[in-house]
Amino acid sequence: MNVLTFDSNEKLNEAGANIITGLIQTNPRAVLGLATGGTPVGVYEQVVNDHKRGLVSFRGVTTFNLDEYVGLPIDHPESYHSYMNHHLFRHIDLPAAQAHIPNGNAEDPEAECRRYDELIADAGQIDLQLLGLGHNGHIGFNEPAHALIRGTHVVDLAEETLKANARFFNSIDEVPRQALTMGVGTILKAKTILLIVRGADKAEIVHRALTGPITTDCPASLLQTHPHLVVLLDQEAGRLMA
Numbered sequence: 039m040n041v042l043t044f045d046s047n048e049k050l051n052e053a054g055a056n057i058i059t060g061l062i063q064t065n066p067r068a069v070l071g072l073a074t075g076g077t078p079v080g081v082y083e084q085v086v087n088d089h090k091r092g093l094v095s096f097r098g099v100t101t102f103n104l105d106e107y108v109g110l111p112i113d114h115p116e117s118y119h120s121y122m123n124h125h126l127f128r129h130i131d132l133p134a135a136q137a138h139i140p141n142g143n144a145e146d147p148e149a150e151c152r153r154y155d156e157l158i159a160d161a162g163q164i165d166l167q168l169l170g171l172g173h174n175g176h177i178g179f180n181e182p183a184h185a186l187i188r189g190t191h192v193v194d195l196a197e198e199t200l201k202a203n204a205r206f207f208n209s210i211d212e213v214p215r216q217a218l219t220m221g222v223g224t225i226l227k228a229k230t231i232l233l234i235v236r237g238a239d240k241a242e243i244v245h246r247a248l249t250g251p252i253t254t255d256c257p258a259s260l261l262q263t264h265p266h267l268v269v270l271l272d273q274e275a276g277r278l279m280a
């Protein structure tokens with residue numbers, strides 16, 4: 039595991055974008071696993087800059103997002119479809135047919151999960167999986183549980199996750215209570231995992247995830263078993279990692 043701590047958001051964003059841009063420069067047909075939430079916004083901004091400066095083209099790239107809320111219309115401003123369009127897709131030359139996000143409005147969510155897993159399998163291995171970290175140690179929307187699920191599945195969001203994500207909605211009652219998420223098995227199969235964590239409120243959980251026991255109570259702790267894990271932290275999140 040390679041843990042890097044940055045003293046400014048700019049440097050962290052640049053480092054994250056360099057990894058993504060560098061990968062696509064060496065492998066223009068790279069398969070990327072993408073994340074949402076507040077954490078990767080600045081990295082996407084920097085990737086867009088790289089694209090605008092002519093450093094990288096996404097024409098041959100395929101992307102798979104980690105998750106999507108169940109029942110939120112695709113064009114709702116807080117859907118992960120909207121998020122990805124807003125922060126990344128509409129600014130780059132990634133063909134729409136190569137950008138995949140689970141459909142949280144599928145009539146048959148189980149079938150949608152199987153379809154999503156087949157698409158990922160058809161694309162081969164995910165070269166780089168971007169991850170943020172939930173306050174309860176979740177990755178994607180894989181919440182702490184007695185057992186974790188390997189593939190894409192429907193998940194009931196933890197109370198803590200509803201509270202954390204209420205900041206994006208008018209009230210906690212508007213936060214969808216379920217999501218579709220890639221499973222930890224798929225996440226761990228990625229060639230490289232890039233975990234990004236920011237903020238003092240994540241210092242304890244990132245420390246627990248990366249140095250504590252490997253347990254399904256903290257899904258991110260499974261990342262300790264991954265042979266190519268890169269962790270980018272700001273100083274606040276890295277406070278306990280010295």
Ligand SMILES: N[C@@H]1[C@@H](O)[C@H](O)[C@@H](COP(=O)(O)O)O[C@@H]1O
Nearest residue numbers: 074075076077170171172178179
């Ligand atoms: N499903 C997402 C995760 O993919 C994200 O990494 C995490 C942290 O979010 P944030 O970056 O906003 O703190 O929780 C969200 O609910």
